[in-house]
Amino acid sequence: MAFISSGYNPDKPMENRITDIGPRHFEEFYPPVIKANKGKWLYHEILEPGVLVHVSESGAEVYTVRVGGARLLSCTHIREICEIADKHCDGYVRFTTRNNIEFMVDNKNKVAALKADLESRKFAGGSFKFPVGGTGAGITNIVHTQGWIHCHTPATDASGPVKATMDVLFDEFKNMRMPAHLRVSLACCLNMCGAVHCSDIAILGFHRKPPMLDHEYLDKMCEIPLAIAACPTAAIRPSKVDTANGQVNSVAVKSERCMFCGNCYTMCPAMPLADDEGDGIVLMVGGKVSNRISRPKFSKVVVAFIPNEPPRWPTTTSTIKKIVDVYASNANKYERLGEWAERIGWERFFEKCELPFTHHLIDDFRDPAYYTWRHTSQFKF
Amino acid sequence: MAKHATPLLDQLESGPWPSWVSDIKQEAETRAKNVKGIDYQIPVDVCDDLLGLMELTYVEKRTHWKHGGIVGVFGYGGGVIGRYCDQPQQFPGIAHFHTVRVSQPSGKYYTSAYLKQLCDLWELRGSGLTNMHGSTGDIVFIGTTTPQLEEIFFELTHNLNQDLGGSGSNLRTPSDCIGTSRCEYACYDTQSLCHALTLDYQDELHRPAFPYKFKFKFDGCPNCCVASIARSDMSFIGTWRDDIRIDQKAVQAYIGGELKPNAGAHAGRDWGKFDIVKEVLSLCPTQCMKMDGGKLVIDDRECTRCMHCINVMPRALRIGQDTGVSILVGAKAPILDGAQMGSLLVPFVKVEEPYDEIKEVIENVWDWWMEEGKNRERLGELIKRQGFQKLLEVTNIEAMPQHVQEPRSNPYIFWREDEVPGGFERDITEFRKHHQR
Numbered sequence: 001m002a003f004i005s006s007g008y009n010p011d012k013p014m015e016n017r018i019t020d021i022g023p024r025h026f027e028e029f030y031p032p033v034i035k036a037n038k039g040k041w042l043y044h045e046i047l048e049p050g051v052l053v054h055v056s057e058s059g060a061e062v063y064t065v066r067v068g069g070a071r072l073l074s075c076t077h078i079r080e081i082c083e084i085a086d087k088h089c090d091g092y093v094r095f096t097t098r099n100n101i102e103f104m105v106d107n108k109n110k111v112a113a114l115k116a117d118l119e120s121r122k123f124a125g126g127s128f129k130f131p132v133g134g135t136g137a138g139i140t141n142i143v144h145t146q147g148w149i150h151c152h153t154p155a156t157d158a159s160g161p162v163k164a165t166m167d168v169l170f171d172e173f174k175n176m177r178m179p180a181h182l183r184v185s186l187a188c189c190l191n192m193c194g195a196v197h198c199s200d201i202a203i204l205g206f207h208r209k210p211p212m213l214d215h216e217y218l219d220k221m222c223e224i225p226l227a228i229a230a231c232p233t234a235a236i237r238p239s240k241v242d243t244a245n246g247q248v249n250s251v252a253v254k255s256e257r258c259m260f261c262g263n264c265y266t267m268c269p270a271m272p273l274a275d276d277e278g279d280g281i282v283l284m285v286g287g288k289v290s291n292r293i294s295r296p297k298f299s300k301v302v303v304a305f306i307p308n309e310p311p312r313w314p315t316t317t318s319t320i321k322k323i324v325d326v327y328a329s330n331a332n333k334y335e336r337l338g339e340w341a342e343r344i345g346w347e348r349f350f351e352k353c354e355l356p357f358t359h360h361l362i363d364d365f366r367d368p369a370y371y372t373w374r375h376t377s378q379f380k381f
Numbered sequence: 382m383a384k385h386a387t388p389l390l391d392q393l394e395s396g397p398w399p400s401w402v403s404d405i406k407q408e409a410e411t412r413a414k415n416v417k418g419i420d421y422q423i424p425v426d427v428c429d430d431l432l433g434l435m436e437l438t439y440v441e442k443r444t445h446w447k448h449g450g451i452v453g454v455f456g457y458g459g460g461v462i463g464r465y466c467d468q469p470q471q472f473p474g475i476a477h478f479h480t481v482r483v484s485q486p487s488g489k490y491y492t493s494a495y496l497k498q499l500c501d502l503w504e505l506r507g508s509g510l511t512n513m514h515g516s517t518g519d520i521v522f523i524g525t526t527t528p529q530l531e532e533i534f535f536e537l538t539h540n541l542n543q544d545l546g547g548s549g550s551n552l553r554t555p556s557d558c559i560g561t562s563r564c565e566y567a568c569y570d571t572q573s574l575c576h577a578l579t580l581d582y583q584d585e586l587h588r589p590a591f592p593y594k595f596k597f598k599f600d601g602c603p604n605c606c607v608a609s610i611a612r613s614d615m616s617f618i619g620t621w622r623d624d625i626r627i628d629q630k631a632v633q634a635y636i637g638g639e640l641k642p643n644a645g646a647h648a649g650r651d652w653g654k655f656d657i658v659k660e661v662l663s664l665c666p667t668q669c670m671k672m673d674g675g676k677l678v679i680d681d682r683e684c685t686r687c688m689h690c691i692n693v694m695p696r697a698l699r700i701g702q703d704t705g706v707s708i709l710v711g712a713k714a715p716i717l718d719g720a721q722m723g724s725l726l727v728p729f730v731k732v733e734e735p736y737d738e739i740k741e742v743i744e745n746v747w748d749w750w751m752e753e754g755k756n757r758e759r760l761g762e763l764i765k766r767q768g769f770q771k772l773l774e775v776t777n778i779e780a781m782p783q784h785v786q787e788p789r790s791n792p793y794i795f796w797r798e799d800e801v802p803g804g805f806e807r808d809i810t811e812f813r814k815h816h817q818r
Contacts, residue, residue, distance in 0.1 A: 002420060003528070005503070008535035013455040018538035020583035022484060023554075026562075029490035034562050041565040043695045046645040054563055062563065070401040072523075073508040074408035074428075075500040082493035082500075093496070094536045095489040095513050097558065097607050123403035125394025136646030145516060148438040149431070150464060150480065151525055152446045157438070159401045160393060167396030177649035192518040192714035195612035198722075229756070232717040263717055269448040276442035289611045291603035291618075293664055293689045296610050298720055309388045310439040333652050334643075334664060334689070368719060 005023040031092035033062045048164050049176050050132035051111060063111045064104050067118055068132040068141045068166070068173060071099035072149065072159050080121070080129065088114040098141045098183075100134050136176035139169050139324070145187040145193040147205075152269075153262050154188035155205030155279040161313045162186055165203065168317040169324065179331035179340070182324065183288075196286035200337040201320055202299045206217050209278035210258040211271035215241045215250040222268035224251060230267040231332075233257045257364070281306045281316050285323060286338030297338045302350070304360035326353050382407075384426055385433030389440065397560045405432055408509045417504055423474075423526050427508045431524070431621045432472030432542050434466060452479055452527055454534040458589040460545030461530055481507070481522040481533055482546035484579070484586075485514055487572040488562055498541055506533050510539050517596065518556030519546035544583075550757075551589040557599035558606040565695065566688065567601030568619025568704035569732040575599045577736060578743075590762075591747075592754035602700065603688050609712070609723070614760040615743065616709040616723040621701030624681040625690070631697035632657075643693050661690050708742060710772070711761030721761040726772065728783045742776055749775040766767075 005291065009015050019121045027035065037056035044054040045194035049314075052064045073081075081101060085093040094102045103114055118130040122123060134140035142165060145151065147158025165184065172178060186195035188205040196202040218224070228236045235257035238250065241250045250269075253264075273279075283306065287299030306315045323337075331340035341349040352359045383406070393402045402752070404614040412421065424430070431473035434445055447461035462480040469476035496613045499520065501661040503509060510526030517776050519813075523800075525533065537543045546554035555578060558564070560571030578597060579586070585595075598609035609616035634640040635655055639649060657677075662670045669683035670690065677697075691698045708730065709723030730738050746760065749772070764772050773780055798805045 001422065004532075005418060006535040010531065010533045013531070016539070017456070019456060019544070020587060021538060021542065021544045022580045022583055022586075023576070024486045024495070024541075024543055026490060026576055027484055029488075029492050029495065030562065031490070038563075039561040039570065041561070041563060042642055042699075043565055045641070046648070049649065052566070064563075068399060069513070070399045070404060070516065070582070071512050071515050072404070073511050074403045074404045074411075075504050075511070076408050076411045077404050078496055078500055078511065082496050085493045091493040093491055093493065093558075095491075097489075097518075099513070114513070122423040123394070123400055124407065125391075125400050125403040126396075127394065127400040127403060128397050129399055131397060131399065136643070138647070138649070142523045143516065146512075148435060148444050148446075150445060150446060152448050152464070160439070163393050163396070163400060163402075166398035170397045173398075175649045176646055180598040181646070187714075190714075191716050194716070195608040197720045198608065198611035212683075261716060262744050265401050274443040279442065287611075289605045289608040291605065291610070291687050292692060293666055293687055296605070296703075296722055298722070299413070308442045310442065316494065332629060333660065334693075335646065363720060373749055381579070 010141050029092070029094075030173050031062070031090065031104055031106070033060055033207045034104070036060065037062070046136045046176070049138060051115065051128060051173055052135060053108070060106070061108070062104050062106055063108060064102050065111065065114050065118060065132055066096070066134050067103070067132050068134055069099055069101050069130070069243045070159060070163065071144065077129070082266075084117060084130075086115075088117065093182060096141075098134070098143050100141050101130070108247065126217035131170070132172065133173040133175075137178045138174075138179055139172040139178065139182045139184060142184045142186055142203075143194045143196075145188045147188040149218065151188060151190065153273075155207045155262075156188050156281050156308050157310065158186055158188045160310055161316060162348070163333055164312040164314075165317050168321050172324065178328055180334050182327070182337060184320070191251055191266075195289065197284070197298055199299055200285040201323065202321070203231060203285065204282040204284060205279065206282045206305070206310070207260040207262060207273040207275065207279050208305065210235075210253050210255045210260065210273045211262075211264055211273050213250060213253065214270035214272070215248055216243050216266065218251065218270040221270045224249060224268075227251055227264050229272065230263045232260055232261060232263065236264060243263045253365065264283060277307070280308050281313070283316070283319060283323075286336075286341050288338055289337050290336075293334070294336075294339055298350040299338075299345075301361055302353075302355055304308060304358060317358065323353050383432070384429035384457040385436060385563075387432050387436040390432060390436050390559065391711065392456040392529075393475075402432070405510065410463045412504075412509060415578055421504075422506045422532075423508065423524075425474075427474040427524060428510065430472040431478075431508070433508070434468065434472045434475060437468070437471075438449050445535075446478075449465070452530060454545070455532065457545060459548040459551050462548055464524075466634055475524065477526040478508070478524040480529065481525065481530070482515065482548055483520040483522060483537065484544050484546040485518050485520050485556070485574040487530065487557050487579070487769055488559055494539075501606075502536050502541070506588075508534075517553045530597055532598065547586045549589045550591045550593050551587070551595070552582050552585040552591070553596045554586065555597040555599065555678045556607060558601050560599070564601060564637040564690065566604060566700060567698055568621055569601060571599040571619070573734075573735065574617065574732055577734070581740070585747075591751060593752075593757045593759050595747075595760065603686055604692070609720060610709055611712050612714065613712055614710065614724070615713055615746070617706045618683075618709065619702045619704065620707050620729065622729055623701035625679055625684065625701060625815075627677055627679065627697075628697050629676055632694065633675075634647045635694050635697055637648060640694075640696050661693050662690055704740075705729050708739070710746065711759070711764045713759045713761045717757075718762050718765070721765075723762065724761075724769065725784060726776065728781070729788050745776045746772070770795075
């Protein structure tokens with residue numbers, strides 16, 4: 001390998017430097033039918049799962065075929081997306097907030113060939129490259145974080161549990177038979193790089209053991225005051241520790257105050273939390289971000305812990321499937337999972353979903369906890 | 382023959398959903414074959430070693446990535462996240478495996494020509510693996526070495542007219558929904574506002590000067606497809622203040638069954654005949670709709686614009702025409718002080734270039750937060766610590782009932798001295814003339 005210079009001169013970093021130009025202008029990338037009809041769309045219709053038409057007041061139509069994708073994409077795969085876009089869509093394509101890919105054509109006659117082409121492509125291992133679906137009252141793609149593939153703080157993997165969960169929920173990606181749309185999200189630790197805390201079903205990686213203390217290196221690798229200040233429960237205090245190489249400045253952790261958030265580890269690499277038995281998954285349900293009918297809601301913890309079970313996380317996926325099935329057969333049309341649980345009562349939710357209720361599920365974190373206890377004589381047996 | 386055996390990962394190749402394991406394997410194969418004769422600038426077997434590391438992680442169930450080091454490009458404090466493997470001897474191909482965040486175009490529309498340019502660059506100078514897209518919205522290049530960072534930045538800015546995104550304690554790359562470009566619900570042009578503010582605040586995006594991260598997200602309507610209300614420090618949600626437009630003929634077509642409710646979103650199950658009373662009128666949160674002599678009547682003054690009726694009957698009902706945005710502030714995920722939903726600060730403002738009214742709110746909020754915010758304190762936490770009243774004070778916004786779900790249920794009002802006639806200074810001697818000890 002020979003180093004290939006881009007033209008950058010390390011001796012003169014400011015020479016010809018271009019900065020602060022931001023992203024490319026979005027209009028460069030609009031398909032012509034989008035550019036011509038922006039702001040003029042009258043209505044849309046989902047023709048079949050994964051296929052939408054939007055109709056403009058000009059009479060123009062744009063047909064969209066939506067396909068699921070792992071958000072982790074190789075350039076080889078992106079080039080295949082480009083090949084499809086070139087073949088069917090005049091070289092245009094877009095991505096959605098939930099990591100789906102949308103291919104748009106301006107004529108109904110082009111839809112069938114595009115769809116057939118997308119559905120025909122499979123990876124060598126047998127999975128679909130471009131499954132069509134993810135619209136309407138179904139389950140669309142899972143938004144997720146990096147997990148074990150690229151992050152230093154995860155308590156679980158992201159891409160693995162997502163693949164395993166979407167395999168189990170695949171029929172619902174291809175159908176629109178839920179009472180309302182159901183959004184599943186995954187965050188591999190409490191930092192929650194995505195908005196999983198307001199999802200119908202949130203899969204959350206969680207640590208359960210306080211940080212280990214690498215005393216000999218702690219003061220060398222970290223700013224001790226920052227590590228102490230990072231703790232939301234004031235569980236960390238300075239301490240002096242005797243090591244083989246003499247006394248060193250370090251910290252001590254009051255284990256019973258630790259909520260395992262990992263914020264100290266973010267500030268101090270000498271305080272790792274990861275543990276094969278300690279780490280696992282929390283399931284939260286009933287959140288939403290839409291303002292439709294009821295207010296946006298936070299998801300609630302309904303399963304306090306499931307161990308990490310790579311490669312397919314069977315307990316996690318079967319628990320999710322159970323919740324989805326019970327919701328689908330019990331909720332009213334248009335009712336989101338959280339709205340259904342509130343209507344029937346959470347005691348009934350646990351009963352119907354056959355989930356054990358344990359003390360871990362009662363909030364004890366600061367003031368908001370009180371507002372979640374039951375302050376009425378109304379409850380169901 | 383694969384470099385590392387991956388029996389656990391291989392189990393993620395079966396099943397219908399697109400397999401990232403299969404995809405990384407095909408990238409590894411593409412690199413090994415190197416049909417295009419690329420002079421790879423990072424190890425050829427980077428994808429093989431990544432699969433090997435993941436297999437080890439699947440066995441041990443603990444991540445093998447270390448903390449990010451201080452790497453980046455000259456003059457920027459964000460956009461690159463350093464990443465090092467903790468088993469570099471075993472997996473030398475990914476000993477350095479830094480992330481580069483590339484600012485995505487608003488609306489996430491692309492041409493294949495541009496995507497191919499990105500691929501050309503990333504195959505030469507990186508792992509060939511990406512996220513399309515990261516959680517915040519960026520195009521994410523996963524995995525390169527330190528010497529390649531300036532080269533990538535130089536090529537991006539000089540050849541692709543493309544900048545990096547945000548990371549660290551700065552303005553994170555703003556993101557938006559599809560907006561008016563392809564959605565009839567959008568109350569404003571999310572792409573134009575997102576792009577304009579992204580350009581206006583490039584300095585805040587590239588040079589961390591904030592207490593912590595700060596996110597803008599732009600939702601065209603209260604359906605909130607980009608979840609701005611849950612995850613952005615400042616959330617811009619499209620809304621309107623006049624009347625929902627009604628097409629009575631289309632209402633009848635829904636009632637008669639000629640049009641499918643909710644644009645066909647429920648077509649996969651037989652929910653029975655459409656019932657406008659049950660499915661629309663009774664589910665309206667303010668009960669501001671009724672059928673009167675065969676006509677649908679909406680008391681728009683009582684409507685809170687939840688979108689339900691419009692979602693169910695998009696051919697019959699359209700958003701109003703006097704549109705703008707509501708601005709909500711302070712949303713965040715649970716770290717550290719618990720999750721917060723956005724709180725309504727500006728009920729309505731028009732979205733008109735050059736967006737001066739909106740920028741005034743943004744800059745007043747930033748001035749306060751940069752002055753008062755503690756290290757790693759999100760805006761929402763500062764609002765909780767200093768009070769919503771303080772936020773109103775720094776943004777010069779009058780308190781109004783729209784700001785609260787309900788008024789306070791404790792009377793512990795922190796009256797300011799200037800609000801109480803005569804002030805707080807009093808004469809105890811004078812008081813004692815009338816009141817014995």
